[in-house]
Amino acid sequence: MLGLGVGLALAEAAARITVPVQFLVQWDDERIPRSESLALFDAFASAEKTLHANPGKHGEIPGFEIDSAMRFFARHLI
Numbered sequence: 001m002l003g004l005g006v007g008l009a010l011a012e013a014a015a016r017i018t019v020p021v022q023f024l025v026q027w028d029d030e031r032i033p034r035s036e037s038l039a040l041f042d043a044f045a046s047a048e049k050t051l052h053a054n055p056g057k058h059g060e061i062p063g064f065e066i067d068s069a070m071r072f073f074a075r076h077l078i
Contacts, residue, residue: 014043021049022072024065031058 021044025037041051054062 011040011043014040015045018045018047020072020076021046022069023049023051024061024069025051025053026058026060027053027055029058 023041023044025034025041027034029037038051041049052065052068054060054065056062
């Protein structure tokens with residue numbers, strides 16, 4: 001869950017990522033400003049990228065996002 005812990009620190013690295021990306025943002029994150037999360041998402045060079053935004057603070061990730069991540073990995077890694 002790259003977006004929950006790095007902000008803009010990895011924007012340069014994100015610009016080199018071209019594989020499919022599923023990016024999770026907690027809309028009310030008290031640790032990473034929303035603008036930094038969105039800027040990082042924009043920095044990914046992938047032609048196939050999806051932004052999942054949910055209400056809640058940093059650690060309040062809905063359970064269905066875990067299921068979504070598992071389906072994403074199954075589609076792209078198997």
